[in-house]
Amino acid sequence: MVTRDRQRRVTITDVAKHAQVSTTAVSKVLQNAYGVSEAMRAKVRAAIDELGYRPHNAARAMRGRTFTIGVLLPHIRNPFFADILDGLTEEISGSGYQAIMVQSGGRGPAAERRASDALVDRQVDGILWVAPLCSKSQLEKMAGDTPLVVLGRHDRSALYDCVLDDDEIGAALVVEHLIALGHRRIAHITDDVGGRSSVLLQTVRATTYERVMTEHGLAEHIAVAATSYTEEGGYEGTRELLARDPRPTAIFAGADQAAFGALAAIHEAGLTVPGDISVAGYDNARVVGFAHIALTSVDQDGALMGKTAGRLLLERIGGRTSAVRFSVTPTLVPRRSTAPPKTP
Amino acid sequence: MVTRDRQRRVTITDVAKHAQVSTTAVSKVLQNAYGVSEAMRAKVRAAIDELGYRPHNAARAMRGRTFTIGVLLPHIRNPFFADILDGLTEEISGSGYQAIMVQSGGRGPAAERRASDALVDRQVDGILWVAPLCSKSQLEKMAGDTPLVVLGRHDRSALYDCVLDDDEIGAALVVEHLIALGHRRIAHITDDVGGRSSVLLQTVRATTYERVMTEHGLAEHIAVAATSYTEEGGYEGTRELLARDPRPTAIFAGADQAAFGALAAIHEAGLTVPGDISVAGYDNARVVGFAHIALTSVDQDGALMGKTAGRLLLERIGGRTSAVRFSVTPTLVPRRSTAPPKTP
DNA sequence: TAGGCGATGGGTAACGTTCCCCACGGTGGG
DNA sequence: CCCACCGTGGGGAACGTTACCCATCGCCTA
Numbered sequence: 234m235v236t237r238d239r240q241r242r243v244t245i246t247d248v249a250k251h252a253q254v255s256t257t258a259v260s261k262v263l264q265n266a267y268g269v270s271e272a273m274r275a276k277v278r279a280a281i282d283e284l285g286y287r288p289h290n291a292a293r294a295m296r297g298r299t300f301t302i303g304v305l306l307p308h309i310r311n312p313f314f315a316d317i318l319d320g321l322t323e324e325i326s327g328s329g330y331q332a333i334m335v336q337s338g339g340r341g342p343a344a345e346r347r348a349s350d351a352l353v354d355r356q357v358d359g360i361l362w363v364a365p366l367c368s369k370s371q372l373e374k375m376a377g378d379t380p381l382v383v384l385g386r387h388d389r390s391a392l393y394d395c396v397l398d399d400d401e402i403g404a405a406l407v408v409e410h411l412i413a414l415g416h417r418r419i420a421h422i423t424d425d426v427g428g429r430s431s432v433l434l435q436t437v438r439a440t441t442y443e444r445v446m447t448e449h450g451l452a453e454h455i456a457v458a459a460t461s462y463t464e465e466g467g468y469e470g471t472r473e474l475l476a477r478d479p480r481p482t483a484i485f486a487g488a489d490q491a492a493f494g495a496l497a498a499i500h501e502a503g504l505t506v507p508g509d510i511s512v513a514g515y516d517n518a519r520v521v522g523f524a525h526i527a528l529t530s531v532d533q534d535g536a537l538m539g540k541t542a543g544r545l546l547l548e549r550i551g552g553r554t555s556a557v558r559f560s561v562t563p564t565l566v567p568r569r570s571t572a573p574p575k576t577p
Numbered sequence: 578m579v580t581r582d583r584q585r586r587v588t589i590t591d592v593a594k595h596a597q598v599s600t601t602a603v604s605k606v607l608q609n610a611y612g613v614s615e616a617m618r619a620k621v622r623a624a625i626d627e628l629g630y631r632p633h634n635a636a637r638a639m640r641g642r643t644f645t646i647g648v649l650l651p652h653i654r655n656p657f658f659a660d661i662l663d664g665l666t667e668e669i670s671g672s673g674y675q676a677i678m679v680q681s682g683g684r685g686p687a688a689e690r691r692a693s694d695a696l697v698d699r700q701v702d703g704i705l706w707v708a709p710l711c712s713k714s715q716l717e718k719m720a721g722d723t724p725l726v727v728l729g730r731h732d733r734s735a736l737y738d739c740v741l742d743d744d745e746i747g748a749a750l751v752v753e754h755l756i757a758l759g760h761r762r763i764a765h766i767t768d769d770v771g772g773r774s775s776v777l778l779q780t781v782r783a784t785t786y787e788r789v790m791t792e793h794g795l796a797e798h799i800a801v802a803a804t805s806y807t808e809e810g811g812y813e814g815t816r817e818l819l820a821r822d823p824r825p826t827a828i829f830a831g832a833d834q835a836a837f838g839a840l841a842a843i844h845e846a847g848l849t850v851p852g853d854i855s856v857a858g859y860d861n862a863r864v865v866g867f868a869h870i871a872l873t874s875v876d877q878d879g880a881l882m883g884k885t886a887g888r889l890l891l892e893r894i895g896g897r898t899s900a901v902r903f904s905v906t907p908t909l910v911p912r913r914s915t916a917p918p919k920t921p
Numbered sequence: 922t923a924g925g926c927g928a929t930g931g932g933t934a935a936c937g938t939t940c941c942c943c944a945c946g947g948t949g950g951g
Numbered sequence: 952c953c954c955a956c957c958g959t960g961g962g963g964a965a966c967g968t969t970a971c972c973c974a975t976c977g978c979c980t981a
Contacts, residue, residue: 244967255931260969268929290698291638292967295936299635301699309653309662309678318653322680331695334653334678336662351675354634355645355699464867490864497867523808523841588937599961604939612959636937639966 243286252280263288294356302330302546303352303379305362307338310463311490312518313535314363317384320539321361328547330358342366353378359546364434366427380549382542388432394545394557398533400434403563404441404485407513407531410565411483412449415573416511419446420456420481422470422491435462438487438515454481462487467494475502482510482574489514489521492528496570507572517566527568534561587630596624607632638700646674646890647696647723649706651682654807655834656862657879658707661728664883665705672891674702686710697722703890708778710771724893726886732776738889738901742877744778747907748785748829751857751875754909755827756793759917760855763790764800764825766814766835779806782831782859800825804835811838819846826854826918833858833865836872840914851916861910871912878905 245263249256254277261269262277280286290299302325306314321332333355337348345366352360359380365372373392375381381393389395411419423439430436439457446455456477458470467486471494474481484499486492492514499510506512506526514521517532541559548557589607593600598621605613606621624630634643646669650658665676677699681692689710696704703724709716717736719725725737733739755763767783774780783801790799800821802814811830815838818825828843830836836858843854850856858865861876885903892901 242967245969246967256968257931257933257970258929261930264969266970270929273930287694287698289700289967291635291643291700292936293969294635295639295938295967296969297936298969299699308659310656310659312654312656315652315654318680331679331691333695333699334680335675336666336678347675350631351677354631355643355677356633356635464864468867493864494867497871520808520837523812523838527841586937589939590937600938601940601961601963602959605960608939610940614959617960633937636966637939639937639968640939641966642939 242289243284244289245286248277248280248284248286251284252276299356299358300330301355301357302332302543303355303357303360304332304334305337305348305352305360305365306334307364308336309334311488311516312520313489313516316518316535317363317539317542320536320541321543322539323536324540324543325547330547333357337362337365346371349375359550361542361546366433369432380546382545382549384538384542385434386432387434387437389556389558391556394542394549394559396538396542396545396559397434398538398561398563400437400563401441403515403531403533403565404438404487405445406563406565407485407515407529408442408445410529410567411485411511411513411571412445412451414483414511414571416483417451417574418454418456418479418481419451419483419485420458420474422458422460422467422474422484422486422495424462424466424487424491425459426461435487442485456481460491462491464490464494464497467491468498469494471495471498472502475499475504480510483571484510484512486512486514489516489518489528489530492521492530492570496526496528506570508575511571511574513571522566522568526570529568529571530566531563532566533563537561586633587628588633589630592621592624592628592630595628596620643700643702644674645699645701646676646887647699647701647704648676648678649681649692649696649704649709650678651708652680653678655832655860656864657833657860660862660879661707661883661886664880664885665887666883667880668884668887669891674891677701681706681709693719703894705886705890710777713776724890726889726893728882728886729778730776731778731781733900733902735900738886738893738903740882740886740889740903741778742882742905742907744781744907745785747859747875747877747909748782748831749789750907750909751829751859751873752786752789754873754911755829755855755857755915756789756795758827758855758915760827761795761918762798762800762823762825763795763827763829764802764818766802766804766811766818766828766830766839768806768810768831768835769803770805779831786829798825806832806835808834808838808841811835812842813838815839815842816846819843819848824854827856827915828854829857829859831859833860833862833872833874836865836874836914840872850914852919855915855918857915866910866912871914873912873915874910875907876910877907881905 245256245259249259259277262274335348337345361382364385376392383393384396421442424435443455458473460466460470484495486495492512495512499506513529515531517530521528521530545557589600589603593603603621606618679692681689705726708729713732720736727737728740765786768779787799802817804810804814828839830839836856839856843850857873859875861874865872865874889901
């Protein structure tokens with residue numbers, strides 16, 4: 234490998250020389266530390282501006298802080314994650330921290346592990362982990378190294394904070410909405426890529442679906458397609474469900490993305506929404522209200538969740554060691570994709 | 578701020594002690610450097626495994642390399658970016674490099690600047706910058722610090738590589754497709770958030786639209802709504818276009834996301850697609866084929882572009898200094914959202 | 922007036938890694 | 952037999968920043 238002849242960076246030493254003070258003084262100004270006179274502050278600030286100095290992150294990292302927050306996302310295809318990230322960005326902007334994202338999903342637990350290691354190795358000051366699949370003990374191990382906030386997972390730990398929506402309420406809202414409309418043959422599309430652990434939100438949604446169906450005496454109509462929370466998953470799952478006889482009159486997809494795939498499969502089968510089949514999703518990503526077929530969905534305020542996660546992370550970085558659990562209550566947003574079933 | 582009592586990391590010194598060799602030797606093994614016997618290699622490898630050693634990234638960064646590639650995306654809402662990232666990830670997986678993402682857009686040029694600075698400050702070994710808005714001189718300045726590949730921008734530089742699709746061909750394909758169907762009043766939705774520089778792909782698409790219209794004697798029907806490549810932008814732009822009299826019979830949205838917004842606005846106005854109005858997008862993000870209304874779009878193979886960008890970046894990091902420009906030829910994917918206009 | 926104290930500024934040793942050197946031992950050719 | 956050379960391994964400085972600790976100075980109090 235050839236060494237690039239990049240121009241030498243401006244360092245804290247250059248600033249110190251230029252301002253005719255010590256590097257320590259410059260560092261103190263940078264940290265807003267105690268024991269710096271106003272005159273010193275001004276002098277150093279001027280030198281920094283004049284030279285266009287920017288702190289060298291790696292050097293800071295060697296001393297313990299990087300002013301970086303790592304975000305682990307399964308992937309970036311789900312628009313709901315963008316809402317979360319917007320909230321996070323809003324919260325940490327102005328705090329001096331910068332968020333970096335890494336994709337954790339798509340290639341199984343080994344990839345997830347690699348991605349989380351990558352953030353730890355890069356010495357980020359805190360990690361927001363969205364929908365982790367790994368074990369609680371692994372999360373706690375990481376929390377020992379780095380302040381950690383977990384989003385979208387139903388467990389508790391004394392070592393990290395949890396931000397989630399109440400998926401039991403959300404899923405129940407959908408199923409009860411469909412039942413209230415008169416549906417009985419209501420099917421569900423779930424994600425089983427990460428297994429069926431009860432801490433995973435997809436498991437909670439699926440279990441709640443089954444519970445509510447049973448409570449309403451509809452246990453015999455329970456029909457679950459276990460694919461994934463993606464367009465492809467929704468498409469395949471729906472094809473599977475449509476092949477059953479009698480076919481469902483409503484489909485509750487565990488995520489909006491899967492619901493999109495469901496719409497495609499239904500259309501391809503020559504059926505209409507909501508005429509022949511009602512479809513509901515979950516997440517209420519901004520796009521679903523804009524879609525041609527406005528999708529009934531469950532809103533869980535991703536921006537608020539992201540914002541809260543950012544706040545909790547900053548608190549933890551600031552020294553809080555007690556654990557916090559923040560849960561938002563989801564609401565149903567009925568739109569045109571759900572309607573009473575045709576009388577048979 | 579409280580110092581966390583995180584357990585001390587395993588360092589190269591620990592490995593060296595455990596293997597009873599020097600730190601230099603361990604480093605050499607890590608680098609696959611010349612001058613290391615097979616026995617030494619094995620001994621060090623064993624010690625590394627036994628201790629679970631992972632190199633400390635910040636310390637490496639101080640010496641020049643981080644094994645990190647930075648990706649600057651305007652935002653993560655556009656599913657097309659996910660295709661690019663998949664390609665990049667595929668290419669660099671196994672190379673020892675890790676990609677980290679930063680959002681550059683959403684809050685104007687200052688935010689873009691902050692995001693790019695963040696990556697430079699974090700000493701990434703190379704940067705893939707998707708759809709930058711800043712000036713060429715700023716890009717070249719960055720390229721002096723860090724190997725740079727720019728994706729989706731119509732310029733050339735001796736200092737960085739360019740990956741793009743031929744937007745002239747792509748836009749022409751759409752407009753000619755609509756004209757061939759019999760449309761005359763074809764409108765366009767463009768993005769002018771980043772200004773109207775001719776190096777921006779949105780400008781190229783808009784200019785090409787006007788050129789092809791003119792070439793077909795349809796100059797008087799040119800109608801452009803300048804909003805943004807988002808659902809909201811497509812929605813607002815379409816409302817604006819629908820208010821004209823006579824209203825267009827076809828809308829070419831410069832991006833799929835905007836096309837989704839257009840579909841919503843058209844539906845809201847009580848019109849049908851493609852019955853009353855044809856709609857075409859650009860990017861052919863995977864989701865558009867799945868949507869209920871399958872959208873006519875332009876495919877530019879984001880995965881290939883991402884993969885190529887990754888390759889070029891690795892080459893540049895490896896020492897290549899000559900500039901490369903890689904252009905994919907887009908293809909039209911006609912779907913159900915475009916059809917001949919109603920005879921008036 | 923001496924001693925102490927608070928406020929400010931600086932010297933310097935780390936942090937973990939790499940890489941430029943140099944040392945050492947063995948081998949082969951003159 | 953001596954010297955040059957090659958293959959291997961190690962010593963140690965350097966990267967930029969921070970934080971501990973000490974020095975200095977001016978002022979207040981006993």
